[in-house]
Amino acid sequence: MNFYRLQVLIGIDPSSLQAGAREIENTFQLEIARHKLQDEVNLLETGSLGYFGTGVAIMIYPGQITYVNLKKEDVPEIVTEHFLKGKPVKRLMLGQAFTSGYNFNYRRRIVLENSGLINPENIREYLGRGGYESWEKALLEMKPVQIVDIVKNSGLRGRGGAGFPTGLKWSFTQPLTVPQKYFVINADEGEPGTFKDRLIMEGDPHKLLEGLMISSYAVGATKAYIYIRGEYRLCINRLQKAIDQARELGLLGSNIFGTGFDLDIEIKIGAGAYVCGEETALIESMEGNRGQPRSKPPFPGVKGAWQKPTVVNNVETIANIPSIISHGADWFRSYGTESCPGTKVFTILGDVYMPGLCEVDMGTSLRTLIEEYGGGIRDDKKFKGALLGGAAGVFLSEKLLDVKMDFNSLKEYGAVLGSGAILVMNEDADMVDMLYAVIRFFRHESCGKCIPCSKGTQKLYRIISRIRYGEGSEEDLVSMIRLAQAMNISSFCALGQSLLMPIRSVIDNFRDEFLQKMDKKYKFSREAS
Amino acid sequence: MPELKAQDRRLRELINEKKQMRDPLMEVLHGAQGIYGYLPQEVLENVAESLHIPLSNVYGVVTFYDFFYLQPRGRHLIRVCTGTSCYAQGASKLLAMLEEELGIKLGETTSDGNFTLSTLMCSGACSLAPVFMIGEEIFGKMAEPGKIRQIIDKFRF
Ligand SMILES: Cc1cc2nc3c(=O)[nH]c(=O)nc-3n(C[C@H](O)[C@H](O)[C@H](O)COP(=O)(O)O)c2cc1C
Numbered sequence: 152m153n154f155y156r157l158q159v160l161i162g163i164d165p166s167s168l169q170a171g172a173r174e175i176e177n178t179f180q181l182e183i184a185r186h187k188l189q190d191e192v193n194l195l196e197t198g199s200l201g202y203f204g205t206g207v208a209i210m211i212y213p214g215q216i217t218y219v220n221l222k223k224e225d226v227p228e229i230v231t232e233h234f235l236k237g238k239p240v241k242r243l244m245l246g247q248a249f250t251s252g253y254n255f256n257y258r259r260r261i262v263l264e265n266s267g268l269i270n271p272e273n274i275r276e277y278l279g280r281g282g283y284e285s286w287e288k289a290l291l292e293m294k295p296v297q298i299v300d301i302v303k304n305s306g307l308r309g310r311g312g313a314g315f316p317t318g319l320k321w322s323f324t325q326p327l328t329v330p331q332k333y334f335v336i337n338a339d340e341g342e343p344g345t346f347k348d349r350l351i352m353e354g355d356p357h358k359l360l361e362g363l364m365i366s367s368y369a370v371g372a373t374k375a376y377i378y379i380r381g382e383y384r385l386c387i388n389r390l391q392k393a394i395d396q397a398r399e400l401g402l403l404g405s406n407i408f409g410t411g412f413d414l415d416i417e418i419k420i421g422a423g424a425y426v427c428g429e430e431t432a433l434i435e436s437m438e439g440n441r442g443q444p445r446s447k448p449p450f451p452g453v454k455g456a457w458q459k460p461t462v463v464n465n466v467e468t469i470a471n472i473p474s475i476i477s478h479g480a481d482w483f484r485s486y487g488t489e490s491c492p493g494t495k496v497f498t499i500l501g502d503v504y505m506p507g508l509c510e511v512d513m514g515t516s517l518r519t520l521i522e523e524y525g526g527g528i529r530d531d532k533k534f535k536g537a538l539l540g541g542a543a544g545v546f547l548s549e550k551l552l553d554v555k556m557d558f559n560s561l562k563e564y565g566a567v568l569g570s571g572a573i574l575v576m577n578e579d580a581d582m583v584d585m586l587y588a589v590i591r592f593f594r595h596e597s598c599g600k601c602i603p604c605s606k607g608t609q610k611l612y613r614i615i616s617r618i619r620y621g622e623g624s625e626e627d628l629v630s631m632i633r634l635a636q637a638m639n640i641s642s643f644c645a646l647g648q649s650l651l652m653p654i655r656s657v658i659d660n661f662r663d664e665f666l667q668k669m670d671k672k673y674k675f676s677r678e679a680s
Numbered sequence: 681m682p683e684l685k686a687q688d689r690r691l692r693e694l695i696n697e698k699k700q701m702r703d704p705l706m707e708v709l710h711g712a713q714g715i716y717g718y719l720p721q722e723v724l725e726n727v728a729e730s731l732h733i734p735l736s737n738v739y740g741v742v743t744f745y746d747f748f749y750l751q752p753r754g755r756h757l758i759r760v761c762t763g764t765s766c767y768a769q770g771a772s773k774l775l776a777m778l779e780e781e782l783g784i785k786l787g788e789t790t791s792d793g794n795f796t797l798s799t800l801m802c803s804g805a806c807s808l809a810p811v812f813m814i815g816e817e818i819f820g821k822m823a824e825p826g827k828i829r830q831i832i833d834k835f836r837f
Pocket residue numbers: 308309310311312313314315317337338339340341342425426427428429430431463464465466468469644645646
């Protein structure tokens with residue numbers, strides 16, 4: 152193997168491709184060859200480097216020096232100055248563009264530990280970082296029930312929104328003695344503002360696969376599916392490649408490691424319905440039906456896909472499993488809080504300098520996330536509020552800036568962690584308009600199976616449209632909350648039940664804005680749809 | 681029409697390939713739409729028959745999901761994201777600019793059959809808000825008409 156003096160990683164994801172990543176990669180190759188540096192400098196493709204809105208980015212080791220917003224014209228300078236003479240080009244380095252102290256937090260990463268560091272399309276690089284050792288350990292040295300116990304003791308809770316204890320969920324399915332069980336990864340990620348699962352899969356697909364293998368073995372599933380939304384083309388391609396590579400090395404297939412255990416993984420592609428993220432609807436969709444929820448009980452863990460016991464977990468949840476197996480439950484508990492151990496991947500969006508994602512300890516405060524990881528509020532504006540959890544989330548005001556971001560702390564304030572999306576809004580944001588966007592989303596995504604939700608969302612849409620046009624009254628606020636409460640009690644699935652959260656929280660926290668809109672009667676020029 | 685024949689042949693291959701799978705309807709529909717650009721009546725009948733699924737079920741599925749189209753679309757499908765992040769960063773303005781640039785309203789197709797304008801609920805590229813997609817390509821941080829025109833022009837022929 153060659154010993155390279157410099158490792159240069161170029162982040163390949165939809166946004167960098169759009170900014171011309173391929174052309175820049177080619178230019179680097181040409182320049183490196185021109186200076187005869189090909190034996191000293193290794194240029195590698197990796198997943199997203201995690202700096203968003205920064206165009207094409209590369210990272211160079213040693214030193215972890217990062218260049219962002221690269222143009223083709225910048226390449227010769229980097230090659231001659233940095234690669235050849237060893238003098239980093241300050242002007243293009245990350246950090247020069249922002250005055251605020253941006254925090255990358257590489258130290259405490261679990262699910263993203265390899266993202267941006269390895270080439271996700273090459274299984275050897277994952278193996279080189281200890282990949283698939285946990286799979287080997289689990290399958291050769293551990294009994295399924297032991298794995299379930301470790302996961303229970305680790306305190307891992309589902310990262311798909313509800314925070315249900317993962318080990319407990321598995322313990323319902325593990326003891327069942329039936330010929331066929333299934334494991335399903337929920338990679339539907341339809342919540343607006345959420346793309347953490349996409350980046351986990353794009354940056355390190357083998358991590359998810361390894362987690363899925365261990366999890367399937369733990370509950371006794373011999374067939375696993377990854378249900379992924381159709382828009383995520385790059386993810387789908389990378390995962391398929393990863394599955395093929397794993398199969399080739401005998402990590403998947405029949406009689407794995409000679410243990411007699413068989414496992415295969417297949418990708419199922421969704422077709423753009425938010426409700427299909429709900430686990431029973433997802434199963435319906437996998438079976439080739441309209442993706443409408445089923446009644447629970449029976450829970451999928453007992454009767455799921457094709458009426459067989461089926462465990463459904465989120466991508467991020469399962470990406471934690473390999474590390475828990477290799478380092479143990481206590482190690483995992485050294486991250487996060489007592490009741491919510493581990494890390495959480497957040498996407499920070501909206502009016503901040505550096506919209507993007509980060510992985511931090513559970514229980515990190517909202518303020519820290521916005522200021523350190525989001526780079527602070529853009530353009531010297533003031534913070535007004537945040538929408539946590541995409542659409543089925545809550546609006547928080549300034550009062551809660553110091554709230555700890557974990558399942559339990561947020562619950563104390565009637566808020567939820569949800570999918571980990573944080574949409575930050577500055578003083579100019581129009582909260583009435585934001586609620587309109589949320590209700591519009593629900594109206595569009597209501598699957599029509601039950602009356603409270605399908606009619607309720609339509610009615611709410613009419614009311615919020617009226618208010619938005621300056622024609623609402625204070626009673627409208629009361630009737631919106633009443634209607635959402637009725638939906639909360641009587642809707643068939645969590646989609647219709649959860650609309651109460653955004654409506655109540657935005658009216659509680661920003662009531663004045665709603666009243667103002669009624670007063671001024673200022674009109675909107677046009678509708679969004 | 682030789683072109684149609686080629687498409688039909690590809691559909692046949694697709695169905696044969698996916699038939700092995702358990703409940704392959706969604707996969708076949710994804711593939712069929714890739715071949716024809718939308719899902720014409722005959723194709724649905726063909727799929728229903730080959731997979732031994734009642735036609736009414738096939739319709740039920742096709743109409744449930746946003747991704748499937750029963751009507752032909754323009755050569756390029758433009759979808760503006762109206763998810764919460766994009767909305768907060770000016771998705772309605774972006775939509776208005778696109779309507780202006782293309783001379784059509786939301787849901788319509790340009791008279792040359794080149795573009796159809798539609799919306800979607802989140803493309804998963806929220807950090808680039810506001811976002812629109814042309815086919816499978818994502819374009820982000822779209823706030824100026826000039827920039828939008830540049831992109832659209834690349835897709836005109
Ligand atoms: C309307 C709706 C949409 C959902 N969307 C998702 C999703 O996109 N991804 C996800 O992992 N869970 C989603 N969930 C939660 C799932 O039903 C399920 O709880 C989750 O996949 C369980 O995994 P976890 O325990 O690992 O979190 C959704 C739930 C509802 C009600």
